[in-house]
Amino acid sequence: MAMSVMEENSASPFSRQLNRGAWTPEEDKKLAEVIAVHGAKRWKAIAAKAGLKRCGKSCRLRWMNYLRPNIKRGNITDQEEDLILRLHKLLGNRWSLIAGRLPGRTDNEIKNYWYSHLSKRMSQASGGRGGSRKREAGVAEPREARGGSPGAFDADEFFDFSNESPLNLEWVSRFLQHDNNQGHVNKNQ
DNA sequence: AACAACCTCAACCGCATCAGA
DNA sequence: GTCTGATGCGGTTGAGGTTGT
Secondary structure (H helix, E strand, O other): OHHHHHHHHOOOHHHOOOOOOOOOHHHHHHHHHHHHHHOOOOHHHHHHHOOOOOOHHHHHHHHHHHHOOOOOOOOOOHHHHHHHHHHHHHHOOOHHHHHOOOOOOOHHHHHHHHHHHHHHHHHHHOOOOOOOOOOOOOOOOOHHHOOOOOOOOOHHHHOOOOOOOOOOHHHHHHHHHHHHHHOOOOOOO
């Protein structure tokens, strides 16, 4: 298992012919074309079909964070920022879960926004040290907690408002009510 | 104008989990 | 039940841009 990962994204001699670094418009175009035909799955095969010297993982990331339709680019709104702050307070560094509540935003974008804007502000607000963003989040949880740990707060269930617009006010008010009542629920799971 | 320091964000890495054989 | 490849996620890095001196 580990071998497959190592084989795909390490800098081993076996992968040195792979492109790295920034994607070119040509690569983007090829990738989008292949995904349009074959769908966004089997990334290794997609990379091969597109003739890209990229690993499947890199193709997936590029698609998910940049090329995917409905990606909302540009400034995070005040409403979104407030939501991120509150969701992070509740969920910790579960960026994909937070991103799921912000249509058009990616986990990577939210993570970057957190580290570059919000964590700094949070540490200032709490009299913290500021400075390096490394290791500042502090509320990261064990990996086994991901995907919903049994018995504890089930974020997936909590956020299952499948018939609702993710940003509608009812959901927000439900969330805020929960947050006010159990604001620290995430911390000691 | 030149340089340094800082900031932002796209991309990479390593690991865990999922799913199919 | 085990193995293996694929996928998803959070943490981290580094290039390029911006701001300050």
